[in-house]
Amino acid sequence: MSPAGREVTITIDGREVSAIEGEMLHDAARKGDVEIPYFCYEPKLGDPVGACRMCLVEIEGIPKLQTSCSTPVREGMVVHTRTEQVKHAQSAVVEFLLVNHPLDCPVCDKGGECPLQDISYGWGPGKSRVIDEKRHFEKPIELSPLVAIDRERCILCYRCVRFSQEVSEDAQLQLLDRGDRTYVGTFDDRPYVAPFHGNITDICPVGALTNYTYRFRARPWDIEHAGSVCTLCPSQCNVSFTVRDEKVKRVISRDNAEVDDGWLCDRGRYGFEMFDAPERITGPRLKGGDETGWEQAIAKAAEGLRAAADSSHSGVGSKSVAAIVGDASNEEGFLLQRLLRDALGSPHIDSRPSRGPKASVLRRLNEPKISAKVSDIDEADAILVLGTDPLHSSPILDLRVRKAIRRNGAKLVVATERPTALDGGAEAIARFAPGQAAHFVGELAGALGGRENVATPISGTLADAEKVVVIWGERIARENGAAEALLEVASAVGMSGSEGSGLLEIPDTTNARGLREAGCLPDAGPGLAETTAGMATEEIRKGLISGEVAGLILFGADPLRDFPDTPAWEEALTAADFIVCWSMHENGTTAKADVVFPLETHAEKDGTVTHPDGRLQRVRPSAGRPGDIRPNVLVLSDLAANLGLVTGIDSQPTAFAALTEAVSFYNGIEDEQIGGRGLRWQDRDSSTADLAKNVVMDEQRDAPTSVVQPDPTPRGVPSSDSVATPHSDGSLLLGTYRDLWAGPITELNPPLKFLTPQQRVEISTADADRLGLRSGDRVRVSQNGAGVEAEVHVKERVSKGVVFMAEGVLDGNANALRGGGPVQVQIEKLSEVRA
Amino acid sequence: MAHRLEKRVLLEHAEDPALRTLDGYRRLAGGYETLERAYKEMEQDEVLKELEDSGLRGRGGAGFAMGKKASFLPRGDMAKYLCCNADESEPGAFKDRELMQRNPHQLIEGIAIAALAADAGHAFIFIRGEYDEQADILDAAVAEAYEAGYLGTNILGCHRDLELVVHRGAGAYICGEETALLDALEGKRGNPRLKPPFPAVQGLYGGPTLINNVETLSNVPHIVRRGAEWFKGFGTEQSPGTKVVSISGGVKRPGNYEVELGIPTRELICDLAGGPEDGHEIKAFFPGGSSSPVLKAEEGLDLPYSFEAMAEAGSMLGSGSIIVCDDRVSIPHLALRTARFYHHESCGKCAPCREGTNWTVKMLERMVRGEATPLDLDIVSSVQQNIIGHCLCVLGDSMAMPVGAMVRKFREEFEAVMENPELVLDPHAVVQAPPETLGASA
Amino acid sequence: MSPVDGPGISNPNLPVDPAVREGRVPGRAEEEIPELHEVDCPPELQERIETLMGRYPDRRSASIPALWAVQERYGWCTPEGVRQAAAVMRVTPAYLESVASFYDLLHTKPVGRHRIEVCTNISCWMRGGDRLLDAFKAAAEGDEDFFVTGFECLGACDIAPMASINQRYYGPLEAAEAGTAIEQLRADAEVLPEKNLAKRGLAGDS
Secondary structure: OOOOOOEEEEEEOOEEEEEEOOOEHHHHHHHOOOOOOOOOOOHHHOOOOOOOOOOEEEEOOOOOOEEHHHOEOOOOOEEEOOOHHHHHHHHHHHHHHHHOOOOOHHHOOOOOOOHHHHHHHHHOOOOOOOOOOOOOOOOOEEOOOOEEEOOOOOOOOOHHHHHHHHHOOOOOOEEEOOHHHOEEEOHHHOOOOOOOOOHHHHHOOOOOEEEHHHOOOOOHHHOEEEEEEOOOOOOOOEEEEEEEOOEEEEEEEOOOOOOOOOOOOHHHHHOOHHHHOOOEOOOOEEOOOOEOOHHHHHHHHHHHHHHHHHOOOOOOOOOOEEEEEOOOOHHHHHHHHHHHHHHOOOOEEEOOOOOOOOHHHHHHHOOHHHEOOOOHHHHOOEEEEEOOOHHHHOHHHHHHHHHHHHHHOOEEEEEEOOOOOOHHHOOEEEEOOOOOHHHHHHHHHHHHOOOOOOOHHHHHHHHHOOOEEEEEEHHHHHOOOHHHHHHHHHHHOOHHHOOOOEEEEEOOOOOHHHHHHHOOEOOEEHHHEOOOOOOOHHHHHHHHHHOOOOEEEEEOOOHHHHOOOHHHHHHHHHHOOEEEEEEOEOOHHHHOOOEEEEOOOOOOOOEEEEOOOOEEEEEOOOOOOOOOOOOHHHHHHHHHHHOOOOOOOOOHHHHHHHHHHHOHHHOOOOHHHHOOOOEEHHHOOOHHHHHHHHOOOOOOOOOOOOOOOOOOOOOOOOOOOOOOOOOOOOOEEEEEEEOOOOOHHHHHOHHHHHHOOOOEEEEOHHHHHHHOOOOOOEEEEEEOOEEEEEEEEEOOOOOOOEEEEEEOOOOOOHHHOOOOOOEEEEEEEEEOOOO | OOOOOOOOOOOOOOOOHHHHOHHHHHHHHOOOHHHHHHHHHOOHHHHHHHHHHHOOEOOOOOOOEHHHHHHOOOOOOOOOEEEEEEOOOOOOOOHHHHHHHHOHHHHHHHHHHHHHHHOOOEEEEEEOOOOHHHHHHHHHHHHHHHHOOOOEOOHHHOOOOEEEEEEEOOOOHHHHOHHHHHHHHOOOOOOOOOOOOOOOOOOHHHOOEEEEEHHHHHHHHHHHHHOHHHHHOOEOOOOEOEEEEEEEEOOOOOEEEEEEOOOEHHHHHHHHOOOOOOOOOEEEEEEOEOOOOOEEHHHHOOOEOOHHHHHHOOOOOOOOEEEEEEOOOOHHHHHHHHHHHHHHHOOOOOHHHHHHHHHHHHHHHHHHHOOOOHHHHHHHHHHHHHHOOOOOOOHHHHHHHHHHHHHHHOHHHHHHHHHOHHHOOOOOOOOOOOHHHOOOEO | OOOOOOHHHHOOOOOOOHHHHHOOOOOOOOOOOOOHHHHOOOHHHHHHHHHHHHOOOOHHHHHHHHHHHHHHHHOOOOHHHHHHHHHHHOOOHHHHHHHHHHOOOOOOOOOOOEEEEEEOOHHHHHOOHHHHHHHHHHHOOOOOOEEEEEEOOOOOHHHOOOEEEOOEEEOOOOHHHHHHHHHHHHOOOOOOHHHEHHHEOOOOOO
């Protein structure tokens, strides 16, 4: 928290230091290059606690020594940090901390990177006077399957419990007992299961909390650090890989205040063993499993794609190859759209799992004046979380919102289908039925204009606030008119005129924004420029089935698992003539491919990605590429060459140069400018001008409709007591969501296997009672003959008439049911839970 | 009938069980008349002035001027709170118990008037969980006060509200520390907070809060009724008023005695409490509970019992609780018993107290077992010095000062015991005296 | 720590914790705030806790009173009882357990229903408190109905050595009276009437 105050001058150890009035003495000292040892002080964790007493200093005028971490500076303060009194106190405190601390250094993972070691050495008495027995605990024990806790080593600095109370707010980690018997633990010794709990191993200043994944793996002098960006979700947190012998051994945060605030979620932190998983595809292969050389594979792929492009099953001039891009860097995306458009002459490329807004709307959404950056959340007066649960879709933003509420008094309103983890801190909550997002957002725009409707409970908070940040889920834009309505909301709260207000999108895939801006859209080229319109994802699927599309490129996309309507995609992939697939590991989709190429992970890739708020970030190769994996930028370039297109791209720098040239608002960005902290293209002076150059103002083209048409499959009018009116046949409306742990992340990383989600159907207490169901019962959820098995999970906050299931789960994937829109499902009990 | 040396103000009529009831309180002590006058006729500043002029010092241990503390609360519309610290857990102190048990309405009236001075709308009595019987008595008295209209909304038609909640603790000495009390009242573990900010400005739920001891608040109706000048007529200039003193240990008549501050300590211990048991002499005593450095008999008996005299002698009056140690008490064992208390009660938040208390206990245990050397004695002294002034709250100091004093003043005893632990015939110290000499049964 | 696999199963009056039934499987157990329908809270307990919550400007202040209520209902702060209180108060069970474990009078392990706390602090120690504690322990040996423990200063040094028996103070006690008190408790008779603190007068009264 940065105090905005006047500058004052204080004196530390005889030197004058400039500080800001009200900031903590400890911070001021650090800025003035004065080192004061400390353990418990961590501003990210909230107010100082002054518990460790390590930072005691002498302040003239106050007889007792004061903790510098909790003393705000005032003009003229005179501080001494090296007097005999202070040194005596520091030595005493170190001695006290070591009274019961075990001499574990030789076997402790923290050794070599341990603040307690460093401070004991620098400020401690040097010799121990303790000959009594130290206190004992059973050690180490599992705090969770990922984190080991050694309570004897704990110096009770409170950091981990403060994290649990004040940052992730899961309040599961607590102190128990009192005095020197105090220890850190959970309720009834149960495992600490929470998606951020890995952070406590980063902030623990001793070896009390360590990762099982890094246990006894390396000493600090064995390893190297390499910085990159995690691409496992749209949060794009900055990470630092701890690498030994070219293999990633550990992932820690690289602390970027503009992106992740120094935290990581457990996915990014523990999802690294899959880099070396045996399931990994390490070289190109052909259908049937035959491994082949790179040249042959590229030649075969080119041959098949050319054949598909030339064939025409329905009419003259029909372009027959399509591409769907998922997990890719900006450069890879750029090359793919060049491949498709210029080498294969096809306009059918998309980077979204389902429908999305037209390019014209996207351009308006992209306007810098209504774009928020992540750090805008910190200062927001009101935050609207719309149509998404950040905990699942972009975890680090969940922490950011909590921080804004807690530290800055931001007011939160939530408008979603499904209960979110942030509900507890919201001023007002609105629920709409699955499929009714567009209607709701339209109502919200109206409410902000003064109309009384279902959105009124949340509109008041937004209307009263000066800085409004709207965090919205990309998937609401799958509905017609939703994105337009969102723009109306932005206009209604005066977003473009308010500094610090804006929209922040949470897309479905990590680099969705970068791929869009690189041109992986059916109706826009690089820089969102106008281009010949092609088919979008769902049209591609229909085209494959009808035969209009014969060839398919899938780059980092697994439609059979991740896209809605699995049966339709099954049909589509089977019908395709030729499929080229890039994937990290084998799955249902790669089984259908004719040529499979390996995909690089974010520890191997060299490229840029674009954060949903527009920040270009650098993914850097940090570990060795297993097997025969080659950089895909070169592979795509080779493939293009085989198809007759000379791209001139033979390295990352040339790829980057081509990208920045083609994307108008990236023009002139240099690699050094991106550096280790990234660069928002909107923050560059020329950006607005450039955008205006290429953006066709759509005011005249697409006259904004004043009445938003709801989705043509209405399933009940949102009312105050039930979001969806129950159907006469007793069926319920199904909504789906992407669970944080659903996906290969838990299947390919052995330490994360215990988190593999089982399919659950979340149901309200009222509906559960009506159907005679209890949590734990097994049921079959079916629709039109297709069904999946799931376990019942009764939740109070789920609206009546609606149920929720997770997408992407291996067994019982909800995507198997959806027919392209929210569907009515029947629930049939299979077995009951034991009483 | 009270002892001639007693000056009963707070304990006046306390021998009559009827005093506990609202009717009895009204009848015997003119109860609630002062509340009525204060609410109907006095302004906040008037009440504050009376309290400040009286010079009433906190009776819970710190001895800070009560009126001045109340004046620190900011003015304004925000919610303000008053907390009555009834968490009496200091070894040797049992005066608040007596006051709450026998005269609960006096406390309630005091709280209501003090709430006027602080402009508080919500008051809490934080009573230690072990005082279950006294809490029940308070519950009943509070209910009576509500019914009579002295608490609740629009008290006596004066457009003032005051909600009073009796909140039972659950057993932790540290909750007697005012900021730890606030945390416990907020429903958390009783850990002390950093000061500044002080509770007067940022206390309960972050709002301005006045925290006072039971005895302090019990004085308020009397001061407001009879005036500051009347109050200053008792005691000394720096320690005005009466004090309910708890005396226990090696004396014939342990109990609570209300006296004028400044009374010679010898009169308290030897006259009022009957002095040491036959055949024994006083070796030393704690003047202000176990947190005060012990005074040898020759050092302390002839001092006046007042805040200033005790401070000058290198000790403190504290909560006004005297524990007398006679010649049978082995000081090293006493030191161990004292250290064990603080070790048990340390909240564990800061390292010097948490580790210092357990280290001191371990060393003293070795000493009384004969497994220590004079070097260990120096280490014990050094550890106490390392604790003092470095902790988050005063609990660490509360062990370090008395233990340090004991080692300093009785070093030969420590050395003798370390050399030969069998010197202490009965580590359980004093044998129980015959029942007849122990206070009258009603 | 709380031994859930003890009286929780064999004692039909105690609520059974799902961790006992389903096991402590990580990944499934979400120890976030339990919902009311998951915990089966007795209506009287819920009502009592809700009343307590209403007395304070901030409902969290009712933590200790709510834990007292759970302890009164179940004899100690059972894990399931703590979950019930957590569901009513909308806090995590970990939070309540953390609070309970800090305080001496709240028990996170099963204890006998007769609680005897013998003071062993300075004044009582000087007058035989340790021996009194030994006497009580000997008299209650092996009987699960009794919970005997030493305790710090109970604020009754005037009747040293003393004990708090089922929340009432008795003293000054001789070692022999320990056995008498235990017998009286077993027989449901009045405990040591002449030694009850409530019956004493002011010390200064002759």
